[in-house]
């Protein structure tokens with residue numbers, strides 16, 4: 001498939017430290033809404049009948065049941081503005097009422113609601129009896145805020161890091177290379193095979209493997225495990241030392257120009273390395289971004305195929321390319337479903353098939369699959385320290401789900417969820433270990 005190079009879109013001006021404060025113009029936010037309602041439809045944005053059915057679906061409302069935490073309330077300022085500006089009655093009567101005007105103060109309220117009281121997990125959307133896509137309206141709110149520099153400081157900083165350095169943790173190239181070096185040495189010893197390598201920037205391989213920078217900085221075991229499993233399967237693969245980051249903080253922020261640029265770099269790296277496929281390390285929003293949003297952002301189909309490593313591991317096991325022994329993971333293990341991978345990504349069964357083959361005692365938490373609760377750390381919450389209390393409090397639902405299983409290990413195919421679950425385990429004294437799925441597969445390998 002041919003690929004047309006994509007030009008970098010103009011980003012919003014540098015927001016400087018902290019929330020941007022007063023932006024001179026709200027035109028950017030107005031334009032976002034005008035474009036969004038063409039795609040979403042005016043009915044979606046104005047059809048709420050205030051039944052309140054969405055309330056009990058939301059982990060943030062359940063943790064703190066107050067009016068402003070009801071999902072429909074979180075987008076009420078957005079829909080008020082849409083009614084005023086984009087409906088006939090709103091336009092006719094707007095000069096008589098202030099309700100629905102878009103001001104800096106209103107945008108601050110929208111920002112607090114869409115970043116600070118919502119992880120864009122999409123669970124409420126499943127339950128709305130009139131079919132309103134609540135999550136999509138929340139995302140319109142995030143795009144409005146990004147367009148006028150009302151993104152919370154920590155999230156904005158992470159987007160800027162990723163754009164400026166190529167990875168959201170701003171890890172320098174030397175550190176990446178030296179980590180990969182000692183990881184390869186460790187792997188040779190563990191697998192007692194001096195021929196093993198962790199290939200970097202090698203052209204012509206079957207797949208380019210994207211990782212979460214967290215795997216370089218803090219949790220190298222998951223990268224080591226993936227390299228070990230790929231070696232055992234005889235896979236042909238490479239990492240990139242430039243554009244290796246599976247995350248996309250532009251997506252979280254609602255900053256579409258940044259999200260597009262991050263996607264463009266990876267796709268063009270895959271083309272330049274002449275690989276057949278991109279394999280995404282365990283990452284919920286990375287999967288949602290690359291698999292489903294990315295082609296729309298860059299305005300064309302990808303010239304290579306793209307899959308989650310979960311799909312690849314499932315294929316390796318089912319095809320007999322690796323052999324696994326579930327007795328190597330004897331502890332009771334449960335599974336957390338990342339919202340962006342499962343409910344919003346469609347990867348539901350492969351991780352279950354993998355765990356049934358690789359752990360001795362696999363139990364589901366309740367509810368699960370598409371109905372699973374967000375862990376509280378989604379939507380970029382982990383990078384927004386100002387909402388840390390909300391994040392940890394709203395994770396109580398997840399902590400209770402985990403405790404009820406009696407599991408000692410929680411597997412989750414998402415590094416972002418893993419960070420939140422580690423914190424929840426400490427806070428709610430769960431005594432569980434959090435593991436990536438690939439770590440359990442590596443541990444179960446019959447070598």
Ligand code: SF4
Pocket residue numbers: 057058059060061070071074117118119120121122123124125134135138374
């Ligand atoms: S998208 Fe998730 S966090 Fe946001 S309001 Fe709906 S259920 Fe709550």
Ligand code: SF4
Pocket residue numbers: 047048049050051052053054055071072127128129130131132134
């Ligand atoms: S369930 Fe749907 S219609 Fe009912 S309050 Fe929530 S968004 Fe509005």
